[in-house]
Amino acid sequence: MSSRSTAERLRDGGERVTRQRLDVWEALERIGRQVSAQDLYDELRRRHPRIGRATVYRTLEALVAVGVARRFELDGHVSAYVACRPQHHHHLACHRCGRVEEIDEGYVAPVAARVAADRGFRIDDARLDFYGTCARCAAG
Amino acid sequence: MSSRSTAERLRDGGERVTRQRLDVWEALERIGRQVSAQDLYDELRRRHPRIGRATVYRTLEALVAVGVARRFELDGHVSAYVACRPQHHHHLACHRCGRVEEIDEGYVAPVAARVAADRGFRIDDARLDFYGTCARCAAG
DNA sequence: TCCCATAACGAGACTGAGTATCAGATAGGG
């Protein structure tokens, strides 16, 4: 169950597991696409009217830190978050419907290795994001 | 000369060429690394005390729009800008010294083609960014 | 199970990046 794996991830990262953090995670996963922190906060308050604004923001960063969510940048300088496989960093985002698909690490690793070798760079992190129109939106 | 090419780029994009826009471009290029809009504004006011805050922000977006600069996201949810070859989108950023090197499109295009074919995605734009330590910082 | 140190929560104040407004200035085509 995904909420259990998130709880374990939090514990492994030295973070406490709280009701609120699981609520945030559940909402993020249920939405299933990229969403701004503010919109997620509004959504959460419908089911959990007492949840705090700061808690949502803090929790989203915690989820990113333990690797089950990822922060994006939207147009207009606003952050958005998406539930995400741990350690996964590469995405295919449809800017029509907002759906985010994941890209396997295998596509990227060889490029990183070549760049590191060619430029003498020690690479700690990589981000590869493609933007376009998903198959479903292109059809419909 | 690079400022002339920037002027041409602005004109080609239907944007006017003003003294302030060239000043912003010149400062951005002289700095030669990623810089926040606020820091660039502070820097610009030393030489051009009457330049307006909004002008700097607007101009940076205009430079991005015509393809001679690129917007980054720094930690802490702050945008940073860097002078950039037109249409160039891929970078190698040293998080020790802030230097940004460019990555040739040739590294990325084959990956984009494979992803598009495998997933039925029509790709409009791609971002590939590597973060790590540059050769100079690793040595020193 | 109970305790308790410590981390997380929540209400609300605060910060500051970024934007809107608008009167005045200016680029640039005719």
Next chain:
DNA sequence: CCCTATCTGATACTCAGTCTCGTTATGGGA
């Protein structure tokens, strides 16, 4: 040179994100 659409800059404003601090609750240890 003129005219007008665009740009500038001073200022006010918005609102995403953070901080504070008193309260609550987790989770490890007795």
